Amino acid sequence: MLNIALPKGRLGDRVYDIFESVGFGCPAIREGGRKLVFENEENGVRFFWVKPSDVAIYVERGAADIGVAGKDILLEYQPDVYELLDLGVGKCRMCVAAPKGFRDDTDRTLRVATKFSRIARTHYLERSREIDVIGLNGSIELAPILGLSDVIVDIVETGTTLRENNLEVIETICPISARLIANKASYKFRHDAISTLCRKIAEEGSLSDD
C-alpha cells in the first residue's frame, strides 16, 4: 500500500486529478464529506488530506511514502526527502514586496515581515544585507502598512492582494510550484511503485496549468 499525503484545498484537488489520470485514483475521494483517509485496495493506494504546510513532515517521518508540497514549504523547512518531480501546478512566485514608491535605505537594517523566515534570511544573506526578520503567521501585507516592517517576503499568485493594499513586487526570489516528494526509505523499499508512478506522471500526467 502506497501512502500519499495530499495538501488540503484547491491545489490538492488538482493534484489528485493528476494521480487519477495515470491510474492511481481512488473514486471514494470524490464523494466529499469530512473523511480524511481514502483507500483503493485495487491499485494499492491510500490518500489522505493534510494541511499543506504539514505534507513535508508526514513524508519526512515516513507516515506518508510520498506527498505533494509547494516548493515554498520545501525551501523553508528543508525536509530530508527526495524531490522527484515538478508537477507544474500551483504556480506562483516568492517575492519581496513593498509599499508603492518604496526607497530602500541601504544604510539601515532592512525590516522584513514574512512567514518564510529561512527563505528571507537566505535571500538577503546571499546579498550580504543585514535584515531583521519579523515572523508572522498571516496578513503579512499589513506589516508595511502599519510600519511594522519595511518590506515583506511572501507568495504572490495574481498580485491582487498586493494591489488592493497599495503594495508592489520589487523583486522575485524564485518561482514556486508543486513538487512530488518521497520519503527516502520508502523510495527504496517501494521503489517499483514510486518509480512507476513518477514515470507515468512525467509521461502522461498533465503537468501544466493550462
Added chain:
Amino acid sequence: MMMQEVLKNEEQAMLRLRALYRRYGYAQYKMSKFEEYDLYARNKNFLSSEYIATFNEPGGRLMALKPDVTLSIVRNTRGSAGTCKYFYNENVYRLSAHRQELKERMQAGLEYIGELDVFAMGEVIFLALKSLETISDRYLLDVSHLGFVSGLLESLGLDGEAQGKMLRCISEKNAPEIEKLCASLGVSRENCERLMTLASLYGKWEDVRETMLSLCVGEKMRSAVAELEAILKTVRALGGTDALYLDFSTVNDMKYYNGIVFQGYVDGLPTCILSGGQYDPLLKQFGREGGAIGFAVYLDLLERFHTPERDYDVDVLIRYDDATEPAVLAGHVRRITAAGESVRATREPEENVKYRRLLSLEGGRVKEADDA
C-alpha cells in the same frame, strides 16, 4: 520470562552487534562521556553540527559532551602503529535536526584505521550489511563512491558555490532542479543528462553497471567504478547478501568522506539507521598516514521499531490483606515465578496496573482467582 521481553530493541541489537564485530576481530573501544572541548573546536569541519555542549571542570578546563565518537578514536589512537580495528557503543550528544534541542543518541559503530585495501573496505561493507541483518530481515544498504560524483562535477569546472548547489540537488534526486541549474550555469545538454542520470540511478550492481560506465568522463570516475567492482566482489565472497544498491544521491558529507560512502535502511524506519564511509581526510588532519573507513548505527531509532504494545504490566497480581502470613504469600510468589510468570504482590488496590490474572488472599486463603 524470555530475555527478549526484558531487553529493549536497541539493547538486543547491541548485544548481537557486539558478538558480530568480535567474531571478525574487532575490539571494543570504551571511552569517557566527555573530552576536552579543544579537540572538537579544532576539528569542527569534521563534525556534523556546529553546536557542542560544554561545561567547565572544577579545575577550569572546558570540557565537551561527546558529539562524535570517530574523532575521539582517531585522536586517541594516533600514536599507535599498524592497523586499528575497533567497535564502540556510546552515547553522543547532538542537536535534533529541526527543533534544535540537545539529544542523547545511542550509537554503535565500527572503525578500521590503517593501511586500507580492497579487502578491508569489503569487510567493513560486509559488516554493515550484517549489522542491518541483526535488526531486520527487510533491509538494504545504499552504496555510493564520492570519486564518481566529484569526478563528474570537477569535469564541469563549476565554482564552489555552484558545486554545492548541484550536490544538494543530487542528494534530493531532484532531476527537474538539476535541469534548471544546468541551464543557468551554461552546462551542456549532454552533461546535464549525465547529472540527471547519476542522481536518479538506483539499483543493484548488475543492473546499473552499464549505465555507470556510460557516465564516465575521465580517469577519476573510471577508477571509482573499478574500486566499487572490486569491493563488491569481496563483499560477495565473504557471504554478503545482495541487498546492496548503488545510489549516488548518497553523498553524505564531502568534507569528511573521500571514497566509498554508504547508508543502511530497514523497512519500517523513515530514515537511515546506518551511515558511514571512507574518511582519509580526518587522519591527515591528525598527521597520520594511511586510510580509514567506518560506520555508525543509530540504535536509538529502534525505540519504536516493531515494538508490540504490551497488554499487561504483569501476569499475576496478588492482592493480600493483613491477616495473610508473609510466608504463605511468599509461597504463592515463589510458585508463580517458578512457573515462568511475572507477579506483583500488593496490599493496596492499584488502579493503573494491568494484569492477566488476579489472586486475592484473605487470611492466607485464596478468596478469588479470576482471569482479567
